Amino acid sequence: MSTETDTAASGSATGPAPTGPVQEVGEIFDITRFGDYTQLTMVAPGVARAFAPGQFVAVAVGGPRTSMLLRRSFALYGVKPGGEFAGTIQFVVDPHGPGTDWLVGQRIGSRLNLVGPLGVPFPIPRDAVPAVLVGGGYGTAPLLPLAERLLALGSEIEMIVGASRAGRLFGELQAKRLIGKVTVTTDDGSAGQYGQVTDPLPSAIERLGAEIVYACxxxxxxxAVGEVARAHAIPAQVAVEEAMACGIGVCMTCVLPVRGADGVSRFVRSCVEGPVFEAGRVRWADVGTLPADLYGADGMGR
Known part of the structure; x- marks a missing residue:
């Protein structure tokens, strides 16, 4: 199966697409609550114009006099490219600290400083291939524009959407309208099937004859999704949810141990080399540690 990293905007736009991320001040157009989450829709034509599924935006929080210097990063979805005075983006906020609490307290019309789109997007197959998409919590968000792109290629897809409980689900209704074939799971059984997303994943892969799994x-x-895909001898492309404090590769807080194509393991930055990785190359058991065989580990441990 051949794939390409498609960095073109998912729609038409006026003027040439920028070659990289832009910094712009966007305006909040709509605020919608979904369970535990807050969805922000913003007018941000520069970010929207260059978006590809899997990319994210880094948002300045706290206002112009804040002591919170680092931005907060959020996966993009619901992107509608447009002209100079149009173009909207959507992202989901799960408030859990001063920065995100401030963000969900903003009002329609508030203006936010944005940098994006950032990161490596999902690789898009050149031709139609059957695929299963797996989203956990608000991780479903970046899979929705991916699903649109795959459907446009003629791919047959199914989606599995899960969370710990009903209030932590996101995007299941949008996915059902878009795809139709959606399985919902919750750890406590409060919505959909009781269990985790990996419970129905093997049967979905087999039923569809899937050639790839995408997950966030x-x-x-x-x-766990990567292990299921490996057992079925198909690749899994995953968008990680590591904390990305700066979003541009400077602070080094989002590093992961990843095996390169040369077989050598190195720390890579999720925000720059990711957030999308081939699941089989991430050393999941070593996340948050300094493996002794990591390239440069002898110097880092001093």
Missing amino acids: GPMGMLA
């Missing part, structure tokens, strides 16, 4: 969600879920 918590790290433990991604590791």
Whole structure:
């Protein structure tokens, strides 16, 4: 199966697409609550114009006099490219600290400083291939524009959407409208099937004859999805949810141990080399540690 990293905008845009991320001030157009989450829709034509599924935006928080210097990063979806005075993006905020609490407290019309789109997008097959998409919590968000691109290629797809409980689900209704074939799971059985996303994944792969799995969600879920894909001898492309404090590769807080094509393991930055990785190359058991065989580990441990 051949793939390409498609960096073109998912729609038409006025003027040439930028070759990289842009910094712009966007305006909040709509605020919608979904369970535990807050969805922000923003007018941000520069970010929208160059978007590809899997990329994210880094948002300045706290206002112009804040002591919170680092941006907060959010996966993009619901992107509608447009002209100079149009173009919207959507992202989902799960408030869990001062920065995200401030962000969900903003109002329609508030203006936010944005940098994006950032990161490596999902690789898109050149031809139609059957695929299963697996989202955990708000990790479903970046899979929705991916699903649109795959459907446009003529790919047959199914989606599995899961969370710990009903209030932590996101995107299941949008996915059902878009795809139709959607399985919902919750750890406590409060919505959909009781269990985890990896429970129905093997049967979905076999039923569809899937040639690839795409996933986004918590790290433990991604590791488990990768194992299921490996057992079925198909690749899994996963978008990690590592904390990305700067979003541009400077702060080094989002590093992961990843095996390169040369077989050598190195720390790579999720925000620059990712957030999308081939699951089989991420050393999931070593995340958060300094493996002794990692390239340069002898110097880092001093």
